[in-house]
Amino acid sequence: MTIIQLIVDAHGCEGPLNDAATLLARMEAAARAAGAQTVGQAQARYVPHGVTAIVFLAESHILISTWPEYRLALVDILLCNPRMDPEGVWDRLARTLRPAGEVRIRRSERQVGATPE
């Protein structure tokens, strides 16, 4: 089974890049909207600023790392249920991160299941 890891570099973000609680809440909400189930969350806060926030899902994870000094957010969205839509998750997260600069999105295929041929 091929699933997609959505990898997003979002520049010029005007959202709350240093507010891990808000980011985690919005990540959970975006996961829920995609039909995914949150099973845990964690964060690291950096000095003087910046966070890495992860929501563990029954269907893998969503991770955001921020560099407020650059107004930058790096986002990874991995949903191991191929019926779930990682782009939809990103669209919701974008409403929170509010990137005003370049948004670079890549889709990285990952193989889950038996060893590929």
Added chain:
Amino acid sequence: MTIIQLIVDAHGCEGPLNDAATLLARMEAAARAAGAQTVGQAQARYVPHGVTAIVFLAESHILISTWPEYRLALVDILLCNPRMDPEGVWDRLARTLRPAGEVRIRRSERQVGATPE
């Protein structure tokens, strides 16, 4: 500044895919060997098996998700210090995961710093 996210799908793993504590210890050791500093860690355990383990680094993160039923580990290594070597981290993790099947490695460029031109 361009940094590399190393994305590894490791099949046929013979290592302790269901042992989050061991995985986290080896991830920390691999980070240390690369010159990175661990600032936190977290995990989610799945029923009936499988884990997602993350080590938060001063220089970003290392994440492993496992599917023991498929002997599969998905690994992400992101080091925001371009002098640090994500391949070296993977080499160390491979000694623990011991993939006997296909290992698919991709290098995803990510932009950290001012908005790229």
